[in-house]
Amino acid sequence: MSAQLIQFSELLAALAVRDIRLWVEGDRLRCNAPAGALTSELRDQLQDRKSEIIAFLNRATAATRQPAIIPLQSGGTRPPIYAVPGHVGAPFTFSDLSKHLGGDQPFYALQPTGYDGQSEPMDRVEDIAEYFARQIVEHQPSGPYIIAGYCSGAPTAFELAKILGHRGAEVPCIALFGPLHPTTYQELPRLLYFSARNRREAIQREMAKRPTFGARLQYFGSRLQGLVTLVRKGKEPIATDPVLASRARLKSTAITAFRQYVPGPYSGRVCIFLPNKAWLRSGAGPRRWLRAVPHAEFFFGPEGCHADSMLEEPDVSAIAALYRQATREPTD
Amino acid sequence: MNEVLPIVEEGVALPLLNRADHQALVVAYNATAASYPSDRTIIDLFRDRVTHSPDAEAIRFGDVMLTYRQLDGRSNQMAAHLSALGVGPGRIAVVFMEHSIEVVVAILGVLKSGAAYVPVDAATPKGRIATILTDISDGTDGRSPVVITQARLESVISPDLAEIVVLDADFASIVSQPDSARPSAATPDATAYIIFTSGSTGTPKGVEIAHRSLVNYIWWAAQVYSSGERLAWPLFSSLAFDLTVTTLFTPLITGGRIVVYLGDPGVQSMVVLKVIDDNAVDIMKLTPAHLAMVRDRNLETTRLRKFIVGGEDFKTELARDITKAIPHPVEIYNEYGPTEATVGCMIHRFDIERDQAGSVPIGVPAANAGIYVLSEEYQPTGPGIIGEMFIAGDGLARGYFNRPDLTDDRFRTAIDPRDGFTKLRLYKTGDLARWSREGRLEFLGRADHQVKVGGARVELGEIEARLLKHPQVQECAVAVIEPSAAGGGMARLAAYYVSPDALTVADLRAHLAEELSESMIPTHYVRLERMPLTANGKVDRSSLPEPTAENIRSAQEFTAPATETEKTLAALWCDLLKVKSIGRRDNFFELGGESLLVVRAVARMRKVFGVDVQIRNLFERPTLSELAEVIDGMRWVAHSEAASASEGPREEIEL
Numbered sequence: 001m002s003a004q005l006i007q008f009s010e011l012l013a014a015l016a017v018r019d020i021r022l023w024v025e026g027d028r029l030r031c032n033a034p035a036g037a038l039t040s041e042l043r044d045q046l047q048d049r050k051s052e053i054i055a056f057l058n059r060a061t062a063a064t065r066q067p068a069i070i071p072l073q074s075g076g077t078r079p080p081i082y083a084v085p086g087h088v089g090a091p092f093t094f095s096d097l098s099k100h101l102g103g104d105q106p107f108y109a110l111q112p113t114g115y116d117g118q119s120e121p122m123d124r125v126e127d128i129a130e131y132f133a134r135q136i137v138e139h140q141p142s143g144p145y146i147i148a149g150y151c152s153g154a155p156t157a158f159e160l161a162k163i164l165g166h167r168g169a170e171v172p173c174i175a176l177f178g179p180l181h182p183t184t185y186q187e188l189p190r191l192l193y194f195s196a197r198n199r200r201e202a203i204q205r206e207m208a209k210r211p212t213f214g215a216r217l218q219y220f221g222s223r224l225q226g227l228v229t230l231v232r233k234g235k236e237p238i239a240t241d242p243v244l245a246s247r248a249r250l251k252s253t254a255i256t257a258f259r260q261y262v263p264g265p266y267s268g269r270v271c272i273f274l275p276n277k278a279w280l281r282s283g284a285g286p287r288r289w290l291r292a293v294p295h296a297e298f299f300f301g302p303e304g305c306h307a308d309s310m311l312e313e314p315d316v317s318a319i320a321a322l323y324r325q326a327t328r329e330p331t332d
Numbered sequence: 333m334n335e336v337l338p339i340v341e342e343g344v345a346l347p348l349l350n351r352a353d354h355q356a357l358v359v360a361y362n363a364t365a366a367s368y369p370s371d372r373t374i375i376d377l378f379r380d381r382v383t384h385s386p387d388a389e390a391i392r393f394g395d396v397m398l399t400y401r402q403l404d405g406r407s408n409q410m411a412a413h414l415s416a417l418g419v420g421p422g423r424i425a426v427v428f429m430e431h432s433i434e435v436v437v438a439i440l441g442v443l444k445s446g447a448a449y450v451p452v453d454a455a456t457p458k459g460r461i462a463t464i465l466t467d468i469s470d471g472t473d474g475r476s477p478v479v480i481t482q483a484r485l486e487s488v489i490s491p492d493l494a495e496i497v498v499l500d501a502d503f504a505s506i507v508s509q510p511d512s513a514r515p516s517a518a519t520p521d522a523t524a525y526i527i528f529t530s531g532s533t534g535t536p537k538g539v540e541i542a543h544r545s546l547v548n549y550i551w552w553a554a555q556v557y558s559s560g561e562r563l564a565w566p567l568f569s570s571l572a573f574d575l576t577v578t579t580l581f582t583p584l585i586t587g588g589r590i591v592v593y594l595g596d597p598g599v600q601s602m603v604v605l606k607v608i609d610d611n612a613v614d615i616m617k618l619t620p621a622h623l624a625m626v627r628d629r630n631l632e633t634t635r636l637r638k639f640i641v642g643g644e645d646f647k648t649e650l651a652r653d654i655t656k657a658i659p660h661p662v663e664i665y666n667e668y669g670p671t672e673a674t675v676g677c678m679i680h681r682f683d684i685e686r687d688q689a690g691s692v693p694i695g696v697p698a699a700n701a702g703i704y705v706l707s708e709e710y711q712p713t714g715p716g717i718i719g720e721m722f723i724a725g726d727g728l729a730r731g732y733f734n735r736p737d738l739t740d741d742r743f744r745t746a747i748d749p750r751d752g753f754t755k756l757r758l759y760k761t762g763d764l765a766r767w768s769r770e771g772r773l774e775f776l777g778r779a780d781h782q783v784k785v786g787g788a789r790v791e792l793g794e795i796e797a798r799l800l801k802h803p804q805v806q807e808c809a810v811a812v813i814e815p816s817a818a819g820g821g822m823a824r825l826a827a828y829y830v831s832p833d834a835l836t837v838a839d840l841r842a843h844l845a846e847e848l849s850e851s852m853i854p855t856h857y858v859r860l861e862r863m864p865l866t867a868n869g870k871v872d873r874s875s876l877p878e879p880t881a882e883n884i885r886s887a888q889e890f891t892a893p894a895t896e897t898e899k900t901l902a903a904l905w906c907d908l909l910k911v912k913s914i915g916r917r918d919n920f921f922e923l924g925g926e927s928l929l930v931v932r933a934v935a936r937m938r939k940v941f942g943v944d945v946q947i948r949n950l951f952e953r954p955t956l957s958e959l960a961e962v963i964d965g966m967r968w969v970a971h972s973e974a975a976s977a978s979e980g981p982r983e984e985i986e987l
Contacts, residue, residue, distance in 0.1 A: 023973075029987045050987055060964075060968060070951050116931060116935070118935070
């Protein structure tokens with residue numbers, strides 16, 4: 001196989017040197033070359049390897065399409081999941097969940113514009129959802145589609161499902177994992193409560209890991225110092241690294257989009273997976289989804305499972321089990 | 333600060349243990365009180381033996397040997413010489429010598445003078461010795477310690493930092509001293525030795541052991557290991573390692589014999605093989621790593637009957653192999669204990685039928701020792717719950733020399749978990765353990781070997797135990813490869829193993845996946861000819877090589893990049909993933925490509941190849957050759973769509 005591949009690449013190189021171009025039209029392979037450049041020997045080789053060349057060119061063309069669709073698990077017979085990550089847009093958010101759902105569950109993470117540092121991020125949830133919807137339909141022209149969202153990706157997932165539904169596609173379920181309701185960022189007291197509570201819980205978790213009172217105190221002091229520095233500077237440091245800078249820009253734009261969105265009524269099935277029951281009082285406003293979807297179903301992870309790690313090992317196994325339970329078909 | 337830890341509040345029921353478990357795992361387990369001569373010193377016990385069998389052979393090095401009477405006489409002369417130099421109770425003498433009869437004479441001489449000895453390995457670098465000497469000086473009101481050394485090592489010691497006694501040069505003066513016994517100046521409460529161990533900050537810390545603790549340990553060790561026999565023990569391991577304390581003193585209080593072995597320069601770890609080939613000893617104390625070297629020797633005719641293994645996690649496979657390799661019955665003991673609890677405080681005799689877990693159990697507490705497994709809230713844990721081991725008892729060190737802060741941090745006063753009201757001094761080991769349902773204590777390695785990879789807490793020892801169950805894997809270690817600050821990404825696990833034949837990654841992964849979760853399957857697999865060892869015979873984790881494409885796969889699996897695109901892409905990935913080279917079948921994600929590294933990789937590929945590579949492409953075609961093919965295709969399509977630069981007529985045809 002190795003030898004064949006090398007020969008193939010040598011063949012392409014030989015064509016490039018002679019300025020010979022090849023492209024595919026339907027199932028036909030066409031060639032444009034300077035007069036006399038295509039020798040009979042080359043022509044024979046091209047004709048002998050026609051199907052191989054067509055497959056190669058088709059793969060190359062397909063590789064540039066649907067950049068938003070990141071396949072975490074391409075195979076499987078179950079309705080595919082298309083999942084919107086949180087505001088930094090990392091497709092890896094769903095890697096562990098995809099692994100736990102197994103080889104029969106197709107799983108695609110959705111990559112927002114701006115994540116690759118090349119394209120510009122979008123500042124409206126509706127636009128992001130439309131961008132995803134277009135690519136999902138290109139990738140898989142007909143449903144069913146299960147649309148998922150994590151954290152601040154929940155509103156985009158919600159809007160995306162609505163768009164697909166309006167266009168007649170089958171969306172059996174919207175699965176929201178630890179979703180933030182947009183009002184979390186719209187109401188300052190709620191945002192402060194949510195942020196403070198989250199920060200406090202994270203600090204408590206870290207402190208509990210420390211073996212002595214002194215070590216806990218030291219950790220608490222270091223966090224306090226970090227907070228004071230942040231408050232004094234008034235904002236996070238500006239990243240000079242282009243990748244970090246583009247990520248910061250994406251995060252900021254995504255929060256702007258999230259803050260402006262108002263979820264409208266939706267009649268389809270919505271399953272809301274919360275890390276634990278206490279999350280109902282977290283300030284993330286999970287019950288507020290009931291305003292748009294009064295029939296939304298809630299599922300709770302075990303005590304000790306946290307929103308920021310619910311899709312990571314080891315908590316993810318419990319969340320995957322909840323998802324399977326929620327979407328179990330009668331024949332399962 | 334040395335607060336009393338609230339292990340059990342008076343009158344409050346234990347939340348983690350029921351009454352029966354508390355009685356069995358906390359009270360009965362620690363009922364270890366045993367009598368020992370707590371009012372005597374190790375010198376007193378040695379002198380008893382001199383009186384009992386003065387003409388028995390005490391020590392041998394090659395053709396030279398000393399009887400008990402001669403060893404006593406020489407060490408009396410040494411003590412007198414040291415006393416004349418002002419060495420006595422409260423002073424500290426560093427013993428910086430190669431393995432020899434003289435080093436044993438020196439140690440006994442120091443102890444007889446009433447001073448404490450500090451053993452320093454002959455291969456210790458100059459800088460580390462200077463640090464130790466400065467520390468001793470700082471801890472003794474600026475008074476320089478005495479260093480006993482040999483002429484060939486003298487240049488390593490800075491004369492500004494110590495009073496130097498060069499044993500061979502001062503020989504005439506020493507032998508002119510009287511060899512008759514003078515009353516030993518040592519007392520049970522005085523410090524017998526200080527062993528400097530590596531500190532987590534890089535500064536060595538001295539563990540101070542009192543005569544009483546030493547006597548408690550050696551008295552117990554003599555009963556368990558010698559059982560009234562006069563055994564020959566090899567002195568081959570580093571004197572700076574407390575494992576050697578057993579070999580040094582147990583024979584001398586039981587009428588046994590020390591056989592001295594000196595390692596060859598540069599291959600110190602091979603001295604263990606000299607001991608085996610010489611076949612002159614009955615019992616041997618060594619680390620699992622050294623025992624693994626012994627396994628490969630022909631043991632058909634060995635006279636060795638007993639092995640004491642300590643210092644590291646002892647895998648059952650190794651114990652089984654040794655038992656099978658020796659035709660006559662052998663006793664193999666797993667002895668657990670940190671330096672801070674005087675050599676060993678737990679013991680288990682290996683049973684080939686009964687011991688089926690990955691690691692040999694560490695067993696039960698030694699005489700006058702207490703072992704407690706406590707939760708993060710300092711409460712005794714129940715079966716199945718991982719906790720940290722705490723040690724109590726007569727073996728506990730006085731503390732860390734000249735480090736009151738560290739002593740307070742590691743040696744705690746707590747409410748005694750057994751009765752809930754008296755106070756108890758505990759040493760916090762940093763080792764993890766849990767009780768099995770059968771009431772057996774399972775050792776789970778260092779707490780700092782518990783790492784977080786991909787969000788999951790991972791016990792490296794658990795992975796190593798599983799890896800060792802592979803029929804071809806003889807030794808192994810698992811380490812964490814931290815991500816580079818600039819590259820982002822996540823920590824990855826690397827498995828290092830020794831096996832007779834090259835194994836495929838797929839085989840190793842499949843073997844591990846039978847029992848371990850995905851997060852515990854290492855990313856990299858490196859086959860080594862042998863494990864790197866420290867001077868103490870432990871696996872030297874700092875010397876484990878960085879995974880590279882050559883060493884993470886066996887030769888037949890590695891295929892070098894072939895096309896120009898593959899070569900360029902390989903160079904780009906190497907730079908980004910910090911590996912030395914990458915083969916055609918290497919997978920970006922398996923090499924540690926994660927998170928920010930993916931974005932960085934895509935940005936660089938776009939720049940280098942001038943085509944619009946997508947993150948998606950990397951997920952779909954993650955190996956080097958696959959992605960190179962995608963890039964070639966993209967470049968070809970871009971080339972075909974671009975306007976031609978060549979002039980002249982063109983023809984267009986369908987093929």
